[in-house]
Amino acid sequence: xxxxxxxxxxxxxxxxxxxxxxxxxxxxxxxxxxxxxxxxxxxxxxxxxxxxxxxxxxxxxxxxxxxxxxxxxxxxxxxxxxxxxxxxxxxxxxxxxxxxxxxxxxxxxxxxxxxxxxxxxxxxxxxxxxxxxxxxxxxxxxxxxxxxxxxxxxxxxxxxxxxxxxxxxxxxxxxxxxxxxxxxxxxxxxxxxxxxxxxxxxxxxxxxxxxxxxxxxxxxxx
Amino acid sequence: xxxxxxxxxxxxxxxxxxxxxxxxxxxxxxxxxxxxxxxxxxxxxxxxxxxxxxxxxxxxxxxxxxxxxxxxxxxxxxxxxxxxxxxxxxxxxxxxxxxxxxxxxxxxxxxxxxxxxxxxxxxxxxxxxxxxxxxxxxxxxxxxxxxxxxxxxxxxxxxxxxxxxxxxxxxxxxxxxxxxxxxxxxxxxxxxxxxxxxxxxxxxxxxxxxxxxxxxxxxxxxxxxxxxxxxxxxxxxxxxxxxxxxxxxxxxxxxxxxxxxxxxxxxxxxxxxxxxxxxxxxxxxxxxxxxxxxxxxxxxxxxxxxxxxxxxxxxxxxxxxxxxxxxxxxxxxxxxxxxxxxxxxxxxxxxxxxxxxxxxxxxxxxxxxxxxxxxxxxxxxxxxxxxxxxxxxxxxxxxxxxxxxxxxxxxxxxxxxxxxxxxxxxxxxxxxxxxxxxxxxxxxxxxxxxxxxxxxxxxx
Numbered sequence: 001x002x003x004x005x006x007x008x009x010x011x012x013x014x015x016x017x018x019x020x021x022x023x024x025x026x027x028x029x030x031x032x033x034x035x036x037x038x039x040x041x042x043x044x045x046x047x048x049x050x051x052x053x054x055x056x057x058x059x060x061x062x063x064x065x066x067x068x069x070x071x072x073x074x075x076x077x078x079x080x081x082x083x084x085x086x087x088x089x090x091x092x093x094x095x096x097x098x099x100x101x102x103x104x105x106x107x108x109x110x111x112x113x114x115x116x117x118x119x120x121x122x123x124x125x126x127x128x129x130x131x132x133x134x135x136x137x138x139x140x141x142x143x144x145x146x147x148x149x150x151x152x153x154x155x156x157x158x159x160x161x162x163x164x165x166x167x168x169x170x171x172x173x174x175x176x177x178x179x180x181x182x183x184x185x186x187x188x189x190x191x192x193x194x195x196x197x198x199x200x201x202x203x204x205x206x207x208x209x210x211x212x213x214x215x216x217x218x219x220x221x222x
Numbered sequence: 223x224x225x226x227x228x229x230x231x232x233x234x235x236x237x238x239x240x241x242x243x244x245x246x247x248x249x250x251x252x253x254x255x256x257x258x259x260x261x262x263x264x265x266x267x268x269x270x271x272x273x274x275x276x277x278x279x280x281x282x283x284x285x286x287x288x289x290x291x292x293x294x295x296x297x298x299x300x301x302x303x304x305x306x307x308x309x310x311x312x313x314x315x316x317x318x319x320x321x322x323x324x325x326x327x328x329x330x331x332x333x334x335x336x337x338x339x340x341x342x343x344x345x346x347x348x349x350x351x352x353x354x355x356x357x358x359x360x361x362x363x364x365x366x367x368x369x370x371x372x373x374x375x376x377x378x379x380x381x382x383x384x385x386x387x388x389x390x391x392x393x394x395x396x397x398x399x400x401x402x403x404x405x406x407x408x409x410x411x412x413x414x415x416x417x418x419x420x421x422x423x424x425x426x427x428x429x430x431x432x433x434x435x436x437x438x439x440x441x442x443x444x445x446x447x448x449x450x451x452x453x454x455x456x457x458x459x460x461x462x463x464x465x466x467x468x469x470x471x472x473x474x475x476x477x478x479x480x481x482x483x484x485x486x487x488x489x490x491x492x493x494x495x496x497x498x499x500x501x502x503x504x505x506x507x508x509x510x511x512x513x514x515x516x517x518x519x520x521x522x523x524x525x526x527x528x529x530x531x532x533x534x535x536x537x538x539x540x541x542x543x544x545x546x547x548x549x550x551x552x553x554x555x556x557x558x559x560x561x562x563x564x565x566x567x568x569x570x571x572x573x574x575x576x577x578x579x580x581x582x583x584x585x586x587x588x589x590x591x592x593x594x595x596x597x598x599x600x601x602x603x604x605x606x607x608x609x610x611x612x613x614x615x616x617x618x619x620x621x622x623x624x625x626x627x628x629x630x631x632x633x634x635x636x637x638x639x640x641x642x643x644x645x646x647x648x649x650x651x652x653x654x655x656x657x658x659x660x661x662x663x664x665x666x667x668x669x670x671x672x673x674x675x676x677x678x679x680x681x682x
Contacts (some may be wrong), residue, residue, distance in 0.1 A: 064581055083588030091586075098582045102525060102572070103493050104505040111521055122515065139507060141499045142290040157586050 005218035013076050015040055015059065015165050015196035018035055021070030023056050030056050034070070036198075038165065043187060043197035045207045048217030054170050055094065055218070062092035062167045075164060075183045091163035093154045093171065097124060099142035105129060105153055106138035109160055116161050125160075132156050132182060152182070159186050164188055168199040172206050184209050233338075266431035272527035277429050277580060295428050297549045298362055300414030302376055302568040305358060306383060309351070310404035314397070315494065316478075317471025319343055320474045345461060348384040348453075348570050355380025355541060359447070366373035371438050378445035386450040391467045392459035412538060419544035473497065486664070488637070495572075518593055521573060522601045536605065540612040547616060560675045563609040563625065564667075567633045570605045575637040603630045618682040628674035636667025 011131040012196060023031040030053040038044050046054050052059050059065040061072060063081035072079040074089050081087065099108055109125035118124055129135050142150060151174045158166060166187075172180055187210045190197050202209055319340060321329065329339060385398075390397035406440040417423045467469035477493035480486075508524045526532060539562045546558055574595055577584050583648035584591040614621060642663065 029455065062585060064585065069357075087585065087588030090588075092582065094582055098580060100521070100573070100576050100583070101499050102528070103521065107505070107520075107524065111518070112586060114516065114520070115587050115594065117517070128304070139504045140506055141502060143496055143499045144503045177597060194466060 003136065007200075009029070011036045012038075012132060014038065014073075015042075015075060016198060017071075018057075018061065019071045021057075021067045023053065023065070026215055031217070034217075038196035038198055039193045040194045042212045043191055043199070043210045044180060045211035046198065046200040046213045046217060047202065047214055049205065052217040054217055058092070058094060058167050058169050058198065058200055061165075062090050062094065063087065064092075064094070076169040088145045089164040090163060091158040091161050091165070092167040093158045094167070094169040095154075098154050098157065099150075101143060102141065104139045104141055105134060105145070108142070109154075109156065109205055112157055112160055115205045128156055128160055129153075133178060145171060148176055148179060152179055154184070155183065159190070161197055165198065168197070169197055170201055170203075172201060180206070227616065257664075261491045272554055295431050296414055296418050296424060297545060299431055299434055300371065300411050300418060300545065302359060302372065303360055303414060304411035305355070306376075306379055307408035307411055309355070309380065309383050309405050310387070310400060310407070312402070313351070313383065314390065314400065315471070315497070316474045317468065318347055318384065318387045318472035319391060319468060320475045321465075321468040322472060326468060329468070330465065335461060336463065337457070337547065340460045340463065341457075341477045344388050344456065347388070348381055348456075349622070351384035352377055352381045355383075371442070375400060375441060377661060378449055381450050382445065382452050385456040387447065388456040388463075389445070389452060389459045392462040392464075396459075412541060414539045415538075415545040419541050427494075491569075492579070518590075518595055521594065522597055525572060532569055535569070536612075539563075539566050540609070543613055551682075553675075556678045556682060557675045559613045560625070560671055560678065561615070561627070563606065563629045564611055564632055564671050567602050567629045568636060568667075569604045570602045571598055571633045571637045574602075574634070578638050599630065599634060602633045604629045606633075618678055620681050621678055624674055626682075628670055628677075632667045632670035632674070634667075635670060639666060 014037050016036070018034055018036040021031060021036075022029065022151040034057060036044070036057075046057060048054055056065065058073065060067045061079070063079055066081075074086055077083075077086060079086050084132065099105075103111070105123075106125050106129055109128055110121040113121035113124055126138060128133070129138055132155075134149060134152060134156075137145060138147060142153065151171075155168070155171055158168070171183055171187075175183060184206070187197055187199075191210075197205075197210070199210075251529055274397060328337060332339070356373065357378075358376040359373045386396065386400050386403075390400040414427065417427055474490075474497065475494055476488050480491040481488075507530060508527045510523070511519055514520050543559055543562055546555065550558065577587075577591060577595060577598075603626060606629040609618075609623060610625040610627065613625075617625070640663070642657065643659040646657055646659045649658050649661065
């Protein structure tokens with residue numbers, strides 16, 4: 001689409017490899033011995049009841065939390081949150097509070113594109129917003145958007161930046177029918193581009209439409 | 223729901239509910255314990271109130287300490303006007319009457335006049351504002367030759383402001399008028415500080431403040447009349463205050479309580495920023511030149527263009543500081559320069575604060591979030607340099623390095639607090655046990671401010 005930071009991409013390697021991952025909070029173990037892989041162009045859904053550790057797994061994979069034990073590799077490189085290359089490869093949307101309070105939607109996207117090396121961020125940001133059905137809200141401040149519109153904008157930030165692995169926590173939440181169709185289109189495009197997609201969801205329809213594999217997390221471990 | 227004549231009074235409803243609560247929860251022994259606890263709290267509050275009123279009374283009774291034409295006469299006037307302008311701003315932002323979700327539901331569903339339910343809150347608010355303004359005014363007004371008159375007039379003005387704010391909550395016209403009054407008072411305060419700082423018109427204004435007893439009586443009388451009029455309008459307005467207006471300030475009260483509980487004023491400023499964004503809704507476009515359009519500085523630049531108040535605040539703080547030069551001296555002046563500098567540099571770290579608060583926001587920009595952080599620090603440093611330049615003529619020469627570095631570092635450390643670690647042991651303090659990590663976080667920035675003050679005082 002336009003020139004930006006290039007993310008090193010190697011089709012013959014796994015995009016994500018999680019081996020024997022454990023995550024504990026004090027004496028409580030949330031995840032134990034998790035093994036998981038995501039290949040290029042593959043979408044993996046993480047499902048399971050509330051409290052089974054879906055979000056915790058995604059936070060560890062995106063570098064926001066550190067696993068208590070085990071290995072996480074992105075493109076065959078051990079994940080270290082402070083490593084710029086590792087951070088360049090992962091685009092994650094785990095909640096909606098992901099905007100500057102005083103920056104309107106279009107400027108936020110333009111700044112994001114600019115930060116990642118886009119040469120014409122303003123027009124590209126406007127086009128992305130238009131495609132996502134948010135064109136009329138370009139100058140709206142994020143707190144003024146409805147929760148569904150904010151969700152779309154948050155997802156857009158993920159699809160606008162360079163990435164190798166897309167990590168999404170219940171991306172379908174609060175989206176209307178059009179929004180869900182847009183999301184499914186975007187995720188299919190991600191797979192076509194050879195990116196890996198890892199998402200947690202309770203939505204069977206989204207899982208059957210997008211996921212190539214499903215990882216079911218069990219009950220909360222004692 | 224419009225106000226209707228109540229089949230039962232609010233007092234009766236409250237009494238019935240209280241009785242039901244007591245019957246449902248309490249044994250005789252626990253009721254005695256509850257009364258005992260309340261008695262202790264009441265005794266403490268009475269003691270505090272008495273202790274607070276005493277200096278007020280002393281200040282009103284004692285003669286002023288300044289000669290009639292001393293510069294501090296005008297200083298006192300400027301400070302008091304500034305406090306009134308600030309009170310109007312805070313009261314408008316805070317509601318001033320606010321209601322929790324439960325109370326709003328109660329207002330919506332109870333067939334009792336809204337005025338009856340809101341009256342105790344309104345009276346408590348007016349009394350609190352009057353007492354607070356009196357407490358603030360007394361020690362400042364005491365400096366002036368007409369200290370007693372100033373204190374009385376200021377308490378009256380505080381009462382007027384509080385009642386007018388309640389009235390403004392029900393009327394858009396009154397709200398606009400109150401806003402305009404606040405602007406005029408703020409402008410008056412700025413002009414008075416400007417006159418003090420530059421010396422222009424200082425003598426004339428000072429002599430104008432030395433009013434005759436007849437004029438003083440007329441001023442007090444007009445304050446009383448204005449107070450009565452505002453109170454009457456506020457009382458009538460209580461029935462017309464809608465739920466949206468009561469909801470508006472509730473977040474601020476909640477954040478205020480949390481900020482007080484955690485001693486963290488940033489919690490309050492975050493909420494104010496969000497409230498401002500909510501009120502504005504849409505941001506106006508800012509024209510960017512070709513260079514800025516492709517520069518990561520555009521975030522900082524557009525923020526300053528949209529909120530010129532951040533820059534104006536630097537000018538106002540410099541004005542206040544220069545106005546203090548003829549009145550204060552020595553280490554107090556140095557301390558004021560550093561503290562005012564900290565206050566103007568801290569808001570410039572908005573980008574840094576938001577990136578630090580929201581780790582997921584950082585991940586969006588990763589790995590380029592660091593460049594945004596550097597630019598935010600750059601804006602803080604630039605502001606600190608400008609502030610140092612504005613205040614340097616009366617500070618030690620070494621402040622040229624100490625001040626910008628110290629202020630930038632203090633702002634950086636203040637906004638980059640890590641999340642609170644509750645697992646660390648609590649420390650006993652006069653106000654109860656506080657997690658040691660909270661103390662460590664609270665002093666992160668201010669400790670550097672204190673360090674800069676001590677350093678400059680020792681050098682000077």
